Structures are given as C-alpha cells and as structure tokens.
Amino acid sequence: MRAARFDRYGPAEVIRIEERAVPEVGDSDVLVRVDASAVGVTDAVSRSGTPWFARLFFGLRRPKYPLLGTEFAGTVERVGPGVTRFAPGDRVFGAAEVGAGATAEYVVVGEHAAVAHAPDGLDAAHAVATVDGFLTALPFLRDAGEVRPRQSVLVNGASGTVGSAAVQLAKHLGASVTAVTSGPNAELVRSLGADRVIDYTRQDFTTERDAYDVIFDAVGKRSFGACRRALTAHGIYLTTVPTGAIMLQTPWTRLFRGGRRAAIAFTGLRDSRTKGVELEQLAALVESGAFVPVVDRILPLDELVAAHRRVEGGHKVGSVVIAITDAAGPADASAADAATADDSREANGAPA
Known part of the structure; x- marks a missing residue:
C-alpha cells in the first residue's frame, strides 16, 4: 500500500x-x-x-x-x-x-x-x-468552558477547522455566538450559525469590555492578557496553543483568582473510547443538519x-x-x- x-x-x-x-x-x-x-x-x-x-x-x-x-x-x-x-x-x-x-x-x-x-x-x-474540528472544539467548549444556554461566546479564528466547528457547537449548546474572521469569510461563518461577525481587519474585539462569558481562541493569536477585559466578571479564556504563559495562567487563575480565568485542554491526550462515543454524537448531529x-x-x-x-x-x-x-x-x-x-x-x- x-x-x-x-x-x-x-x-x-x-x-x-x-x-x-x-x-x-x-x-x-x-x-x-x-x-x-x-x-x-x-x-x-x-x-x-x-x-x-x-x-x-x-x-x-x-x-x-x-x-x-x-x-x-x-x-x-x-x-x-x-x-x-x-x-x-x-x-x-x-x-x-x-x-x-x-x-x-x-x-x-x-x-x-x-x-x-x-x-x-x-x-x-x-x-x-468534520472529525478534527469537532473532537477539538467539543471538550474545549463543553468541558473547559462549560458553555450553557444564553451565554455569550466569541470564537477567534472562526473559519478554520476548529473555529468553524466551535461556532456550530457553541450554537448547538444554546449560546449566542460572535465569530471573528476576515471579511471574505463573514458569510460562511454566518451560515454556520454565528449571530454576529467581527472582521478582525477592521475591528479589534479585545477593546470590548465585559462582553463575553467565553472567549475561545481557536488559532492561538490573542493572549489571555489581551482578552481579559473583554470577558465578563467570571468569564473564561480558552486557547488551543500551549504557550508557557497559558501553562502558568491556567492553574494560577483557577486557584488564586475568583474572577476571569484562563484554561487550555489537551484534547489529543483524551481516551480514545471517549472520542469514539463523541464521533457517534457527531454523526447524529451531521445527519440532523446541526453540523456541516x-x-x-x-x-x-x-x-x-x-x-x-x-x-x-x-x-x-x-x-x-x-x-x-x-x-x-x-x-x-x-x-x-x-x-x-x-x-x-x-x-x-x-x-x-
């Protein structure tokens, strides 16, 4: 072969x-x-x-x-x-x-x-x-971010593999979704369920204040420090990129601070049986039209x-x-x- x-x-x-x-x-x-x-x-x-x-x-x-x-x-x-x-x-x-x-x-x-x-x-x-984006975005949003109905979720890098899955999953979990992408991809992320789209070439979402319960940086381009003030008082910042800073911020903000915090999930290290069950869930979502x-x-x-x-x-x-x-x-x-x-x-x- x-x-x-x-x-x-x-x-x-x-x-x-x-x-x-x-x-x-x-x-x-x-x-x-x-x-x-x-x-x-x-x-x-x-x-x-x-x-x-x-x-x-x-x-x-x-x-x-x-x-x-x-x-x-x-x-x-x-x-x-x-x-x-x-x-x-x-x-x-x-x-x-x-x-x-x-x-x-x-x-x-x-x-x-x-x-x-x-x-x-x-x-x-x-x-x-559908596989990689779903198996990465799901544990970030469901487990690390604990996304719930009526929360406000921002996805940075919303048109990529993980970002496009995150937009759809956050919407499926009942959140209001803001997608950050470039202008040419705005209609794509809207078609995936985004309620609001920010063109990062024209607007910096980190200048907003107390706006999001969860910020998921699916491309690892913005730091917790840059995003912190855009989070609500008990909001959480998630990133897919394991930098030295986030490795320190994750335990520090969880143990020693009662407000905004940072987190990372090592999705590739999860048990393969768990992933198999999640793939069955993914197949059902695709067949229902809830995930494309x-x-x-x-x-x-x-x-x-x-x-x-x-x-x-x-x-x-x-x-x-x-x-x-x-x-x-x-x-x-x-x-x-x-x-x-x-x-x-x-x-x-x-x-x-």
Whole structure:
C-alpha cells in the first residue's frame, strides 16, 4: 500500500510517499481502506518539530512517529475475530492514534477506539473534514468552558477547522455566538450559525469590555492578557496553543483568582473510547443538519506536500482533505461547499 512518511524534521518537502505492507489485524482490530484523510495542524507540527516543546511528545532529535495522518474516512476491509461493532463494507470515520499513519491506503484502529459509522449523506472527504474540528472544539467548549444556554461566546479564528466547528457547537449548546474572521469569510461563518461577525481587519474585539462569558481562541493569536477585559466578571479564556504563559495562567487563575480565568485542554491526550462515543454524537448531529463540514480543498495523495504548505500558511478555511481513492468525493472542492449550510440547516429544522 502507499503511505505518507518522513524521517527527519523539516519543511513539507521531507514528506515522501512509500510502499508499505498492509497492516496486520489483531483480535479486536478493524482494518479500514482509507478513502480520505485530512491534514491538520498536528500533522504539520509533528513533521516540522516546531514549536520546540512539541518535540517533548514527538521526539527530541528525530521523529518518534514517522507515519503521517490521524483523521480518516473509508470502508471496513477486514475485522478481527473478536470484533462485533463493525463488519466488512461498513462506512466509517475516525481518528487513529498518532503514528498509526492514516494518510495511507489502509489503517488499523481498535474496535473501541476513536472510530464510528460515518454519517449518512456525506462522502468520505466531507466526513473526514468534520472529525478534527469537532473532537477539538467539543471538550474545549463543553468541558473547559462549560458553555450553557444564553451565554455569550466569541470564537477567534472562526473559519478554520476548529473555529468553524466551535461556532456550530457553541450554537448547538444554546449560546449566542460572535465569530471573528476576515471579511471574505463573514458569510460562511454566518451560515454556520454565528449571530454576529467581527472582521478582525477592521475591528479589534479585545477593546470590548465585559462582553463575553467565553472567549475561545481557536488559532492561538490573542493572549489571555489581551482578552481579559473583554470577558465578563467570571468569564473564561480558552486557547488551543500551549504557550508557557497559558501553562502558568491556567492553574494560577483557577486557584488564586475568583474572577476571569484562563484554561487550555489537551484534547489529543483524551481516551480514545471517549472520542469514539463523541464521533457517534457527531454523526447524529451531521445527519440532523446541526453540523456541516467545511472543506478548504481536496487534493490527491501525490499533492500532500502542497497540502502541508497550505495548512502552514495559516489561511485555510476549514479542513484540507487528501483524497486517497476516487471514492473520497469530487476533487477541487473548496470552502464554498459550506455556502449551502443555511439550506441544509433550514431543511432539517436547525437554526441558520
């Protein structure tokens, strides 16, 4: 089978596509023929080895996990003799463990790992585009932020993979949502459910005062210090980027201050069984029209280097998807796909 690999840290050009043996299937394993994978920030970080603290997990001097890709969507090819949840021919989507190598023609995952039956009505490319953003945004908003109905939530970086998922989830949780993005993406985030849109090229949301119960910086561009006064008296600031400052501010503001506080969630370290349950919830949300995928573009496996460059460029809208097979979905799809989000939501009775 063809699989993506890198043997040293560096730019996107260190990636190569090589031939490997199809993985063996254990008693409780599922072998998935991958139709589509996704390239996320974690893939780019693991390949580049930057920022420096990422190497504490990915390997200090050389990559500990040389096979690329975690998110996948495809069809079950074989199952181990102890598997009861899945059968050959089932359409599935999920997130493999780091190093399993989901950007490949086949990947093995545990039956009770982060894998679930794919949502009806989505091709593989659009199914895989929902995974990373949802599995990241959900624990941030639901667990760390404790978002509740009638709260005010601001999402910075609202058109990215995590941000677009956060807008939809915050709305689903009953919050009033303010989305921060650039002007060209304003209609996209409105279609995802944002009640208000701020164009960051024209307005700085941090100049507001006592405005938001939760500020979720999905791109790690604004600090707790910059956002603090925009929070309500007991508001919480969340960020996806584990800087030294946030690592100190999280325990300090929780233990020694009774007002505004900061928090980070290490979503990649959560139990894979929990993620599997959440993927089942995601499938139900997609099928009800309450959650829609946002696809930046779909590229073939041979253009994986270009996909990594796109992710590192910081201007993608939604997920960059890699088509492993023709069954992934139409090529050259873009974020314009999400322009139909309003129609999908209205047709299913969901709020636009």
